[in-house]
Amino acid sequence: MIMQVQAISKRFGGLQALSRITIDLPEGQILGLIGPNGAGKTTLFNVINGVYPPEEGEIAFLGKRVTGKPPYHLAKMGMARTHQIVQPLNDLSVRENVMVGACFGRENQGLSQAASTADEVLELVGLGPRRDQLAASLNVAEKKRLELARAVAARPVLLLLDEVLAGLNPSEITAMLTIVRQIRDQGVTIIMIEHVMHAVMNVSDQIMVLDYGVQIAEGTPEQVSKNPKVIEAYLGDPKLAERFTRRPAAEGGPADG
Amino acid sequence: MNAWRKPGLWLPLVLVLAAGAWPMITGREATREVIFTALMSVALASSLNILLGYTGYVSFGHIVFFGLGAYVGFYMMSALNMPLPVAALAGGLSAGLLAFLLGKAILRLRGAYFALATIGVNEAARAFVNNFHPFGGPIGMRLNFRFYDAYGGAATALWTTFAILVGLTLVLLVVSYLVKYSKFGLSLLAIRENEDAAQVMGVVAPNAKTWAYVISAIFPGIIGVLFFFKNGNIEPTDAFRLHLSIETIVMVMLGGQGTVLGPILGGAGYQRLRGTLLVTPLFKDIQLTVAGILLLAIILFVPAGIVGWLRGRFPMLRRVLE
Numbered sequence: 413m414i415m416q417v418q419a420i421s422k423r424f425g426g427l428q429a430l431s432r433i434t435i436d437l438p439e440g441q442i443l444g445l446i447g448p449n450g451a452g453k454t455t456l457f458n459v460i461n462g463v464y465p466p467e468e469g470e471i472a473f474l475g476k477r478v479t480g481k482p483p484y485h486l487a488k489m490g491m492a493r494t495h496q497i498v499q500p501l502n503d504l505s506v507r508e509n510v511m512v513g514a515c516f517g518r519e520n521q522g523l524s525q526a527a528s529t530a531d532e533v534l535e536l537v538g539l540g541p542r543r544d545q546l547a548a549s550l551n552v553a554e555k556k557r558l559e560l561a562r563a564v565a566a567r568p569v570l571l572l573l574d575e576v577l578a579g580l581n582p583s584e585i586t587a588m589l590t591i592v593r594q595i596r597d598q599g600v601t602i603i604m605i606e607h608v609m610h611a612v613m614n615v616s617d618q619i620m621v622l623d624y625g626v627q628i629a630e631g632t633p634e635q636v637s638k639n640p641k642v643i644e645a646y647l648g649d650p651k652l653a654e655r656f657t658r659r660p661a662a663e664g665g666p667a668d669g
Numbered sequence: 670m671n672a673w674r675k676p677g678l679w680l681p682l683v684l685v686l687a688a689g690a691w692p693m694i695t696g697r698e699a700t701r702e703v704i705f706t707a708l709m710s711v712a713l714a715s716s717l718n719i720l721l722g723y724t725g726y727v728s729f730g731h732i733v734f735f736g737l738g739a740y741v742g743f744y745m746m747s748a749l750n751m752p753l754p755v756a757a758l759a760g761g762l763s764a765g766l767l768a769f770l771l772g773k774a775i776l777r778l779r780g781a782y783f784a785l786a787t788i789g790v791n792e793a794a795r796a797f798v799n800n801f802h803p804f805g806g807p808i809g810m811r812l813n814f815r816f817y818d819a820y821g822g823a824a825t826a827l828w829t830t831f832a833i834l835v836g837l838t839l840v841l842l843v844v845s846y847l848v849k850y851s852k853f854g855l856s857l858l859a860i861r862e863n864e865d866a867a868q869v870m871g872v873v874a875p876n877a878k879t880w881a882y883v884i885s886a887i888f889p890g891i892i893g894v895l896f897f898f899k900n901g902n903i904e905p906t907d908a909f910r911l912h913l914s915i916e917t918i919v920m921v922m923l924g925g926q927g928t929v930l931g932p933i934l935g936g937a938g939y940q941r942l943r944g945t946l947l948v949t950p951l952f953k954d955i956q957l958t959v960a961g962i963l964l965l966a967i968i969l970f971v972p973a974g975i976v977g978w979l980r981g982r983f984p985m986l987r988r989v990l991e
Contacts, residue, residue: 463865483865484868484870484871484872487870493869495866495869499863499869501858501866501867502862503858503927511855512867515852516856516859516871516873517871523855526852566871
């Protein structure tokens with residue numbers, strides 16, 4: 413297990429954002445995290461990632477207890493993430509943005525090594541031609557890719573992707589999923605929050621469903637999409653669920669979900 | 670290190686060296702005094718720039734390090750009869766130590782809260798020195814005139830102080846350049862742009878900010894000792910002038926925050942303007958008002974300062990002005 417989350421809870425005032433969430437994450441998998449808006453998915457990332465300490469529960473990463481450790485500590489251990497609301501370093505170039513990831517991530521690279529890592533990763537996400545522009549000048553889709561590039565440049569062992577597909581058009585989604593699979597194939601474990609249902613069903617090995625901060629289901633995409641609780645709480649209409657799981661096959665995409 | 674071939678490094682050094690050599694060649698004391706004031710501003714602005722320009726933290730208490738360093742160094746010279754270099758070094762280190770301790774306490778505050786805390790620090794330091802008897806309390810301390818004999822008499826001592834200030838400014842500019850283009854500098858820029866995102870990427874923000882604060886505090890500490898060594902006496906009202914902190918911010922903003930060259934243009938330019946205003950009857954009493962209006966105008970119209978504006982206007986200058 414690369415990461416074990418043991419019954420963590422998080423409250424914001426009167427709002428129970430997370431209640432007793434447990435995750436056992438094996439190495440090399442993609443775990444899809446789904447749930448309606450406000451279900452607590454990003455909060456779960458923030459707790460795993462050390463942005464907020466949990467009120468209850470324990471988190472172990474790479475066999476070490478990391479509950480309440482700050483984000484930079486986890487980043488150095490090999491955890492990287494992207495943000496749902498993009499957080500570019502606006503006044504720095506695209507390349508410098510990615511170099512920050514490489515310099516202060518797991519490998520603690522020096523500046524010149526980080527520069528070549530950055531160029532390599534920017535090619536991977538298709539931002540190579542934009543590398544000398546200021547990050548502020550990118551459009552939203554490019555900023556999403558910049559988020560991904562920064563996270564990947566850290567050479568993480570665990571990558572948390574928070575809605576990297578949101579706001580992308582269908583061909584961009586296909587391109588992004590290819591990149592995500594490539595990263596997984598390099599041995600990186602991934603947790604991804606996603607609303608684009610056919611994409612997450614397609615790419616994930618396991619799915620976990622949150623609703624009002626409660627873990628209501630988990631399993632393979634197949635099992636989850638047939639779980640009546642999920643259909644009721646999340647999808648509403650059982651037929652809609654069926655359509656989501658069939659869609660990638662109908663499009664002729666690889667059906668490894 | 671091929672940094673020496675970069676115009677972004679040697680252009681600032683050549684400017685300062687030329688300004689420093691000028692009075693030494695002509696031998697004119699009036700010119701020396703003008704350049705001394707200008708260089709002091711350049712050095713204060715450059716050191717503040719490491720915190721304000723690179724790290725993005727606005728400090729209204731930069732002059733605390735100037736005042737405290739000066740007091741420590743002055744005490745060592747007047748009471749313990751230590752030589753100037755030792756006193757200057759002690760002044761710098763004590764300012765650095767204060768920044769280290771302060772940083773641990775107040776650098777967790779962000780934005781306006783940090784800025785407010787630094788004002789509090791300024792007032793606290795002045796109140797402390799006012800009531801601290803070894804430092805002479807409100808009366809301050811003075812150097813025995815005989816102290817200058819060790820430096821070839823008072824006249825020569827003034828030239829020596831000037832030469833040390835030129836050297837110190839050069840060192841500071843090299844430090845400023847190296848900080849900006851190092852991995853440490855990259856972490857500071859990342860903190861300036863988005864501290865939370867930087868921490869998620871692994872930047873150990875509390876440490877990076879503290880060291881930036883320490884580096885930016887050491888130089889004013891040394892400069893304070895030089896200034897008051899030259900002055901011959903020190904008082905709390907002279908050492909902790911809050912408006913000097915604000916003027917230093919104006920200089921950094923005027924020249925271009927976050928650039929190596931900017932504080933040179935800003936510091937020298939502001940002092941030139943201030944000099945002109947002080948001898949103009951209409952403005953001589955309201956020169957601080959003019960500084961305030963200037964700051965307002967910069968923030969409204971050229972937030973990137975002179976260097977930032979030039980870089981934006983003439984892209985070919987980007988390789989030269991850094």
